[in-house]
Amino acid sequence: xxxxxxxxxxxxxxxxxxxxxxxxxxxxxxxxxxxxxxxxxxxxxxxxxxxxxxxxxxxxxxxxxxxxxxxxxxxxxxxxxxxxxxxxxxxxxxxxxxxxxxxxxxxxxxxxxxxxxxxxxxxxxxxxxxxxxxxxxxxxxxxxxxxxxxxxxxxxxxxxxxxxxxxxxxxxxxxxxxxxxxxxxxxxxxxxxxxxxxxxxxxxxxxxxxxxxxxxxxxxxxxxxxxxxxxxxxxxxxxxxxxxxxxxxxxxxxxxxxxxxxxxxxxxxxxxxxxxxxx
Amino acid sequence: xxxxxxxxxxxxxxxxxxxxxxxxxxxxxxxxxxxxxxxxxxxxxxxxxxxxxxxxxxxxxxxxxxxxxxxxxxxxxxxxxxxxxxxxxxxxxxxxxxxxxxxxxxxxxxxxxxxxxxxxxxxxxxxxxxxxxxxxxxxxxxxxxxxxxxxxxxxxxxxxxxxxxxxxxxxxxxxxxxxxxxxxxxxxxxxxxxxxxxxxxxxxxxxxxxxxxxxxxxxxxxxxxxxxxxxxxxxxxxxxxxxxxxxxxxxxxxxxxxxxxxxxxx
Amino acid sequence: xxxxxxxxxxxxxxxxxxxxxxxxxxxxxxxxxxxxxxxxxxxxxxxxxxxxxxxxxxxxxxxxxxxxxxxxxxxxxxxxxxxxxxxxxxxxxxxxxxxxxxxxxxxxxxxxxxxxxxxxxxxxxxxxxxxxxxxxxxxxxxxxxxxxxxxxxxxxxxxxxxxxxxxxxxxxxxxxxxxxxxxxxxxxxxxxxxxxxxxxxxxxxxxxxxxxxxxxxxxxxxxxxxxxxxxxxxxxxxxxxxxxxxxxxxxxxxxxxxxxxxxxxxxxxxxxxxxxxxxxxxxxxxxxxxxxxxxxxxxxxxxxxxxxxxxx
Numbered sequence: 001x002x003x004x005x006x007x008x009x010x011x012x013x014x015x016x017x018x019x020x021x022x023x024x025x026x027x028x029x030x031x032x033x034x035x036x037x038x039x040x041x042x043x044x045x046x047x048x049x050x051x052x053x054x055x056x057x058x059x060x061x062x063x064x065x066x067x068x069x070x071x072x073x074x075x076x077x078x079x080x081x082x083x084x085x086x087x088x089x090x091x092x093x094x095x096x097x098x099x100x101x102x103x104x105x106x107x108x109x110x111x112x113x114x115x116x117x118x119x120x121x122x123x124x125x126x127x128x129x130x131x132x133x134x135x136x137x138x139x140x141x142x143x144x145x146x147x148x149x150x151x152x153x154x155x156x157x158x159x160x161x162x163x164x165x166x167x168x169x170x171x172x173x174x175x176x177x178x179x180x181x182x183x184x185x186x187x188x189x190x191x192x193x194x195x196x197x198x199x200x201x202x203x204x205x206x207x208x209x210x211x212x213x214x215x216x217x218x219x220x221x222x223x224x225x226x227x228x229x230x231x232x233x234x235x236x237x238x239x240x241x242x243x244x245x246x247x248x249x250x251x252x253x254x255x256x257x258x259x260x261x262x263x264x265x266x267x268x269x270x271x272x273x274x275x276x277x278x279x
Numbered sequence: 280x281x282x283x284x285x286x287x288x289x290x291x292x293x294x295x296x297x298x299x300x301x302x303x304x305x306x307x308x309x310x311x312x313x314x315x316x317x318x319x320x321x322x323x324x325x326x327x328x329x330x331x332x333x334x335x336x337x338x339x340x341x342x343x344x345x346x347x348x349x350x351x352x353x354x355x356x357x358x359x360x361x362x363x364x365x366x367x368x369x370x371x372x373x374x375x376x377x378x379x380x381x382x383x384x385x386x387x388x389x390x391x392x393x394x395x396x397x398x399x400x401x402x403x404x405x406x407x408x409x410x411x412x413x414x415x416x417x418x419x420x421x422x423x424x425x426x427x428x429x430x431x432x433x434x435x436x437x438x439x440x441x442x443x444x445x446x447x448x449x450x451x452x453x454x455x456x457x458x459x460x461x462x463x464x465x466x467x468x469x470x471x472x473x474x475x476x477x478x479x480x481x482x483x484x485x486x487x488x489x490x491x492x493x494x495x496x497x498x499x500x501x502x503x504x505x506x507x508x509x510x511x512x513x514x515x516x517x518x519x520x521x522x523x524x525x526x527x528x529x530x531x532x533x534x535x536x537x538x539x540x541x542x543x544x545x
Numbered sequence: 546x547x548x549x550x551x552x553x554x555x556x557x558x559x560x561x562x563x564x565x566x567x568x569x570x571x572x573x574x575x576x577x578x579x580x581x582x583x584x585x586x587x588x589x590x591x592x593x594x595x596x597x598x599x600x601x602x603x604x605x606x607x608x609x610x611x612x613x614x615x616x617x618x619x620x621x622x623x624x625x626x627x628x629x630x631x632x633x634x635x636x637x638x639x640x641x642x643x644x645x646x647x648x649x650x651x652x653x654x655x656x657x658x659x660x661x662x663x664x665x666x667x668x669x670x671x672x673x674x675x676x677x678x679x680x681x682x683x684x685x686x687x688x689x690x691x692x693x694x695x696x697x698x699x700x701x702x703x704x705x706x707x708x709x710x711x712x713x714x715x716x717x718x719x720x721x722x723x724x725x726x727x728x729x730x731x732x733x734x735x736x737x738x739x740x741x742x743x744x745x746x747x748x749x750x751x752x753x754x755x756x757x758x759x760x761x762x763x764x765x766x767x768x769x770x771x772x773x774x775x776x777x778x779x780x781x782x783x784x785x786x787x788x789x790x791x792x793x794x795x796x797x798x799x800x801x802x803x804x805x806x807x808x809x810x811x812x813x814x815x816x817x818x819x820x821x822x823x824x825x826x827x828x829x830x831x832x833x834x835x836x837x838x839x840x841x842x843x844x845x846x847x848x849x850x851x852x853x854x855x856x857x
Contacts, residue, residue, distance in 0.1 A: 010702040013656035014627035027623055032653040039650060040641035043682065048457030054464055062472035066482050070345075071329065072336040116637035123603050124654040124702075125627040201313055208324030218331055277603065 014125040025270050026129040033121075033134020034141070049142065053149035056095040060154065063087055063213060074215065077246045081161075088159040089239035090212035092150055092172055096143050097232055098203070100176035103139035104183030105199050109190055118277060128273035132266060136180045143176035144169070162245025171242055171255075175235040178258040181265025188272040206232045231261060296396045298383070300403070314411040321353060322346075322419050329477075341479060343508050350421035351430050351503030352476040354412055355496055358438030361408040363467065365401035366442045367459065370449035373397075380543060390539035398446060398532065405438045406431075422507060429506035437499020440524040443531025450538040470494045475501075498523050554579050554706055554737055555600055559609035562595050562761075569595040571761035572609060577706075582738035584752035586745075586843070588851055592761040593741035594634060597710050600739065601631045614705065627655060630699030634710040634741075636691045638683045644694060645670065645679040652701040665701060672727065673697035689720025696727065707731060709740040713747060725750055745843035755843075757850050764850045769843055777845040778803050778815035782822050784833040785811045794831065801826060806848065815841065 017023045041049060064084030074086040111117045121131055147169045154160060160168070183199075190196060209216075210232035216224050227233050238254035241247050330345040340348040373380035373393075380393055388396075413431045416422045422430070445462075452458050473483065473490040474497040480488055491497040498520040504510035505517065512520075555577040562570040570592040577583045585593040598604035599611060602618040602625040611618060613625045639647050648669055652662040670676045673693040678686060686694065692712065699707055712728070713721040728751055732738055742748055748755055749769045757764045757772070765772055782802065786794040788810060795807045802816030816822050819838040826833070 009661070010655045010657055011624070011627045014624045018621065018624060024622060027656065029654070029656055032650070032656070035653060036639070036642070036650045039646050040639070043641065043643065043646075045457045048460050051461075051464060055468060058468055058472055063477065066478040067329070067333075069482055070337055070340060070478055071332040115640050116633075116635065117639050119603075119633065120637040120639070120651070120698075121654055123601060123626060123629075123631040123633070124651065125623040125656065126654045127623055197313065201316060204317065205320045205324070208320055208328075213325070214328045214332055218328060 010125070022127075022129060025127040025274060027125055027127045028130070029126060030130045030133035030137055032126070033131060034137050037134070037138035050145070052099060052142070053095070053146040053153075055098075056091040056146075056150055057153050059091050060084065060088055060159075064159075071214075076215075076240065076244055079244070079246075081244065082159075084157070085159045085161065085244070086215075087213055088154055089168065089243040090210075090236045092147060092154075092168060092243075093175055093235040093239040094207055094210075094212050094232065095146060095150065096172040096175040097179050097206075097235060099143050099146055100139050100178075100180035101183050101199065101203060103142065104136065104180040105187045105190075106196060108135060108184050108187045109193075109196060112187070112276075118273070122273070122277040128277065129266070129270045132181070132184055132269045132273060135184060136177065136266075139180045140173050140176055144173050147172035160243045162243060164241075164245045164247055165243040168239050168242045171238050174255065174258050174262075175231075175238070178231060178235075178261035178265065181262050181269055183265075185265060185269035185272045188269070188276055206230060211236055231257070234258070293396075296400045296403075298396065300400055310408075311411075314408045315415065318353070318357065318412045318415045322415065322421070325349065325353075325477075326419065326421070341504070341508075341510055346419065346421045347423075347508050348504070349477065350416045350419075351434070351507045352474075352496075352500045354409065354416060354430055354434040355437045355499040355503050356471055356476060357412045358405055358409045358434040358499070359441045359467075359470075359496055360438075361405045362401055362438035362442030363445055365404045366397060366446040367449045367462075369397050369400075370446060371452075371455070371459070374450065374542065375453075375455055380539075384543045390541075390543040391536045393543070394446065394450070394532070394536045394539040398443065398535070401442050401446075402435075402439060405442065406435055409434050409438065424508045426509075427507040430503040433499055433502035433506060436502070436521075436524050437495050440495045440499070440527035440531070443528045443535065445531070447531050447535035447538060450535055450542060470496050495524055495527055552578060554614055555739075556612045557596075557600075557609065558611075560596070560599065560606055560611055561608040562592075562599060562604070563607040568761050570599070573756075573758075573761075573763050575756055575763065575766070577737065577739060579705075580735050580737055581753045582732050582740070582751055584748045584755040585739070585741040585758060586743065586748055586755055586847065587741075587758035588743060591758040591851075593758055594710055596758070597708055597739070597741055601629055601708050602626050603631075627702065628705050630702065630704030630707040632695050632699045632707070632709040632712060634714070636695045638691060638694060638698070640683050643680050643682055644675055644686070647683060647694060648698055648701055651698045655702045657702060662701070665703075669697040669700060672700070674723070687720075689716050689723065692716060692720070692724060693727065696724070700731075704736070706737040706739060709738065711741055711743070713742070713744065721747075745847060749843055757847060759851045765846070772843065772846045773841050775846075776849050777841040779817045779841055780815075780819040781839055781841050781845060782814040782816060782819040783811050783837040783839070784814065784826070785835045786833055794833075797831060798826070813845070815845070 014027065017027060064082075064087060068083035071083050073080050074083055075081070076086060118131060122128060151160065151165070151169060155165070186199070209227055210230060211227070212232075216227055216233070219227065228237075234254050234257045238251060238258075241251045241254070326346045326349055330349070333340065333345040339345070373383075383393060384390075409431055413422065413428070413434075417427070422428070448462070469490060473487060474480070474494040475483075475491050476496065480491040480497060483491070501510070501512055502517070502520050505512045553576050555575075557573060557575050559572045559574065560570060561568070561572050573592075573596070585596060587593050595604065599606050599618070600613065602613060602622040605619065614628055616625050618625055639650065642650060645666055648666045649662055652665065657665075670679055673690075673696065675686075675690060675694060675697070678690065683691065683694070696707075696709070696712065699709075709728070713724055716724065725747070728738060728740075732751070738751065740747075740751065752769060754766070754768055755772060756766045765776065767775065784794075784798075785791070791810070791812055792807060795805060795812050798805060798812060798814065801822050802814035804815040806813040806815070814822055823836055823838060
């Protein structure tokens with residue numbers, strides 16, 4: 001008898017999902033992907049990963065300190081606030097986006113084309129939705145760490161005036177989730193490194209025009225409407241509402257925006273992974 | 280058979296340049312696109328967005344409009360950015376990612392020539408992208424003074440100073456291991472943010488200001504501001520700025536050439 | 546509960562895979578029985594890997610029927626994959642992890658428990674002769690070691706069927722022999738082996754039954770010995786007269802054996818007793834530069850069936 005109890009267990013584990021929704025794409029094990037990411041993280045340079053939260057802090061230090069003397073105080077929903085307090089939430093939201101995009105594009109692209117690790121994973125009983133959720137889950141853990149690091153450094157300077165600001169941490173994770181789930185699907189279309197550059201190229205105006213460093217009030221109304229519909233502007237508005245304690249009904253709309261982005265993104269990514277590796 | 284030219288001369292270095300340019304030809308369209316797109320977006324957003332804030336709040340920075348003040352700094356940092364792409368990536372690819380340098384080693388091209396090849400094609404590339412950037416700045420009206428065109432050269436000088444040192448650093452590292460992220464995070468980004476790019480260096484407290492003093496970006500920016508709108512600098516400082524940047528180039532190149540030779544001889 | 550067949554583990558009927566206009570696998574029929582080792586032979590582009598991927602439930606078929614362990618991959622592909630071990634043509638080990646971690650995490654992908662995996666990883670490290678390298682990153686391994694690790698990884702879930710796509714391509718002779726030994730042990734343990742190869746000696750060493758594929762079709766099927774008997778002769782005499790003289794000399798050689806094959810660099814004479822034919826040729830005054838007497842091999846079958854003297 002070549003089958004022993006353990007083997008039957010591998011098979012039984014797979015057969016448990018027969019007849020359940022999404023049985024072809026989901027094995028219910030995204031956590032093993034997180035375990036993999038953790039093993040890889042253990043064997044890599046921690047410092048590189050952990051020091052990621054430094055970037056928004058540096059931006060904040062440079063712009064918040066140096067530029068504030070030139071631009072003077074800002075207004076948000078009628079309140080007058082310091083320039084640093086104005087850009088802090090924008091930088092947190094932007095870094096959540098950047099981290100998620102980096103993890104779901106550059107990292108994923110590398111694994112897809114050079115390591116071919118996804119081929120190996122999808123030759124097991126694991127499904128594409130497990131892979132997508134696991135990869136995104138790891139990106140979110142990283143985003144969570146960065147957001148906490150950022151808040152710890154920034155809060156003592158009085159840049160988070162409201163207690164609502166604590167919720168900016170989960171908000172950053174929500175934002176990262178939205179970007180990562182769409183980003184991974186987009187990456188599946190890319191063929192070479194040069195195309196990855198295009199992602200940077202799209203990210204730059206998103207960062208520069210979405211009102212991180214100045215209010216979009218200066219723009220013509222038509223342009224403002226377009227910008228407000230973009231995900232980063234939504235993200236910044238959400239985090240700013242929370243750190244400044246200006247929570248209102250519109251805040252819920254921002255959350256809903258990301259909920260839709262997450263669900264749509266996961267659907268899209270799973271579909272793409274399936275057609276890439278299992279068709 | 281004897282018709283093949285087997286001459287090995289000092290001009291063999293041009294073969295190495297040719298190799299680099301051949302690679303870039305493939306990406307010409309996107310290089311051009313990014314070359315024009317990036318500065319335009321930057322100027323529209325920072326220059327005009329922050330510019331309107333600053334100009335309505337002050338009577339001008341360093342005696343000029345914010346955009347005029349900012350333009351030479353943006354140009355200088357774009358040149359550095361381009362120099363970084365054109366030195367770090369080809370060297371990392373050549374030694375680590377695709378290991379093409381080890382393939383070229385079996386031809387008559389020497390290690391030193393390979394280093395020079397990357398360097399020369401970086402000069403061409405940096406001049407090209409910085410040139411486009413300058414034109415766009417000019418179109419935005421940020422380069423209107425008599426000597427403004429000279430800022431193209433001071434910016435390239437700064438870019439190449441950083442490029443030469445990065446050429447060496449990239450040839451030293453053995454593993455990819457997030458090295459690029461570290462350089463980016465702890466060297467290039469602080470340099471960009473604390474070199475008096477967006478506001479005069481004097482705004483910063485003294486204990487941070489030294490970051491600017493050692494940064495090639497600050498030296499290159501100061502020169503750029505001097506030529507493009509007449510920012511006042513003493514003659515002695517001008518000499519220091521130039522000397523400092525040339526020192527980086529000389530040192531970086533020398534070390535890189537030695538390192539290339541050694542690494543390819545293994 | 547799906548039922549598992551005891552005899553036939555894989556059955557393909559009219560199996561077809563089309564990419565756009567290109568027919569990669571053209572309506573083929575075959576069966577794989579439990580415990581046998583089954584080889585897919587053919588030149589590059591014959592459709593071996595495509596067939597393999599359909600069998601490993603990682604590629605959907607275009608037409609026809611395919612049953613793996615009594616299940617249809619269209620409905621139950623994750624469940625099928627739980628039974629399989631897959632060794633792809635290119636090693637896709639996880640470069641960010643160590644040797645032992647690669648085995649462990651692959652088991653986790655199947656949902657296997659830590660308690661099962663701990664001793665299993667040790668067993669497989671022994672099997673792959675990689676105990677000493679267990680804490681090294683994968684990049685530090687030689688080609689042969691990587692291949693052994695990929696095979697060991699494919700065994701982590703104790704698969705009923707192990708699929709190997711060109712397991713020894715690119716390895717040096719020593720590494721190949723070590724691998725063959727490992728595969729032979731698995732065969733003795735009763736694991737069903739399915740492998741593609743374009744090495745004839747490999748197929749002769751490892752396979753009980755072979756199908757020869759070309760242009761997406763099956764050209765012949767049988768045991769190595771049966772195929773040689775049917776499509777070749779017992780022995781082969783290889784003669785070289787020098788590149789320019791082979792064709793000319795061949796004219797004089799007609800009738801010396803059962804069949805002649807004129808290759809650019811040499812002439813093959815298919816016959817029952819090659820020594821005897823060589824003696825006759827020498828006696829008749831022809832002076833080949835070199836001569837070689839050998840047993841007929843699958844390579845001869847292959848050349849005859851696919852009609853290709855050049856296989857890239």
